[in-house]
Amino acid sequence: MELPESLTNSIEQLKRLxxxxxxxAIRYALDILRWQTGDVEQFAESIAQLSQIKKCQRCNMYSDEEICxxxxxxxxxEAKILCVVETISDLIAIEKSNNFFGSYFVLNGVLNPLMGVGPEELKLDKLVSIIKLENIDNVILAINPSVEGDATCSYLNSLLPxxxxxxxxxxxIPMGGSxxxxDSLTIKKALENRRKF
Amino acid sequence: MELPESLTNSIEQLKRLxxxxxxxAIRYALDILRWQTGDVEQFAESIAQLSQIKKCQRCNMYSDEEICxxxxxxxxxEAKILCVVETISDLIAIEKSNNFFGSYFVLNGVLNPLMGVGPEELKLDKLVSIIKLENIDNVILAINPSVEGDATCSYLNSLLPxxxxxxxxxxxIPMGGSxxxxDSLTIKKALENRRKF
Structure with missing residues (x-):
């Protein structure tokens, strides 16, 4: 296949997504080629800027400043409510739902001794000190249900005042679900978590 | 949703693909954030270079030089065989198949009088002069089957020496097809185009 080098390069790069x-990748590249020069540069610039992004010193979320x-x-x-999430994607999902108005803490994983992930890797001591220092009243563990997730929640609960x-x-049952x-486990949980109507 | 500006920007830009x-877009952006700085810059640079791409003076394909x-x-x-295609995507599809070793001419469309696409818009005079000047022996019309495509082929055939x-x-029938x-039209064409076994 003989294509212009710049096109081949961009296709190779787009395949990394x-x-x-x-x-x-070819579809994306050909579409970009139809954009105006300014638009292409703006696109490339916005991607390049991602390499400059920092991590928030408090919650571990990506941030343009030291503190997000x-x-x-x-x-x-001031809401004094903190939501603990496994990943940045989880944080974004909660933010997108527009239903939470406190602050976050991203663990970047869950406890998994077999994979060498202990309390130090998740910076649990930092989380505990934030909760104590900021007098957080409510902690929401927005951690996905899994054996490791459940263990992380239990351990965290034992650490907190x-x-x-x-x-x-x-x-x-998720909204729109049937x-x-x-699966039986979800139905079991739904039955356990029933609330007065 | 409160996200770092650089992340929001890049998500908005990625949504243009x-x-x-x-x-x-969020999945792509979060993935890029996990890349090494050099890789992100290389990616952005390869996209930015697409804005510098030219069109080949001979065949209308994208090119880094005046002639692709x-x-x-x-x-x-020297093969003296020219393949006429509707779009650059069609050219790339043929190049990818690695079965054609002549040169191309991209029409960038087909004749469509109702949409104001006539022989001038497709630069058919340029195509005819290339065929005459370069003493092309064989012309392959790799134009998709459609009313406009069929008309374009007939018109082109009448123009050529x-x-x-x-x-x-x-x-x-396409390979792997059943x-x-x-559809009936494909089966009709397949019956018409039967060849001695």
């Missing part, structure tokens, strides 16, 4: 194969916009938001700080109200997000197609 | 929505690498390839020129051998690519699931 997750789930993007040769066909999609969520952690430096006074209203969110007894005055802190620690809660885990609800498990049950009992018919759900 | 064809078929990429919010979820895929295919047109300036002596072996391909009678000494030139003009052929259209074969129509029939008669059971093919």
């Amino acid at each position: 997750p789930g993007v194969g040769e066909k999609s 916009s969520i952690c430096s938001n006074v209203k969110r700080k 007894s005055v802190t109200n620690v809660e885990r997000i609800g498990f049950g 009992l018919e197609y759900l | 064809p078929g990429v929505g919010e979820k895929s 690498s295919i047109c300036s390839n002596v072996k391909r020129k 009678s000494v030139t051998n003009v052929e259209r690519i074969g129509f029939g 008669l059971e699931y093919l």
Whole structure:
């Protein structure tokens, strides 16, 4: 295949994106070639800027500053409610739902001794000191249900001061879900988590 | 949603790619954030270079130089066989198949009087003069089957010197296809285009 070098290069680079194969990469490259010069440069510039991004010193989320916009938001700080998530993607999913107005802490994983992930790797001591220093009243453990996730929640609960109200997000039937197609474990959890109507 | 500006920017930009929505854009951006700085810059640089790409003066394909690498390839020129395609994507598809070793001409469309696409828009005079000047012996019309495509082929055939051998690519059952699931028109074409076994 003889194509212009710049086109071949960009196709090779676009193939590095997750789930993007040769066909999609060609489609993206040909689409970009139809954009105006300014738009292409703006696109490339916005990607290049991602290499400059930092991690927030408080919550471990990506941030343009030392402290991210969520952690430096006074209203969110004053809410004294902290949501603990496994990954940055989980944080973004909660932010997108527009239903949480406190601050976050990203663990970047869950306890997994077999894989060498202990409390130090998750910076649990930093999390505990933030909760104590900022007098956080409520901690929401938005950690996905799994053996490691459950263990992480139990361990975290044992570390936190007894005055802190620690809660885990609800498990049950997702919106739009149908009992018919759900697995037994989800149905078991949904039955356990029933609430007065 | 409160995210770092650079992340929001790059998500917005990634959403401009064809078929990429919010979820895929976030997935791409978070993946890029995990790359090494050098890799991110290389990626952005390769995209930015696309804005510098030219069009080949001979065949209308994208090119880094005035004449693309295919047109300036002596072996391909000496084959004296020219493949006429509708779009650059079609050219890339043929190049990827590694089955054609002549040169190309990209029409960038087909005749469509209702949409204001006439012989001038497709630069058919340029195509005819290339065929005459370079003494092309064989012209392959790799134009997709459609009313406009058929009309374009007929018109082109009438323009070309009678000494030139003009052929259209074969129509029939695609490899891996099954008669059971093919449309009547394809089956009709496949029956018409039968060859001695």
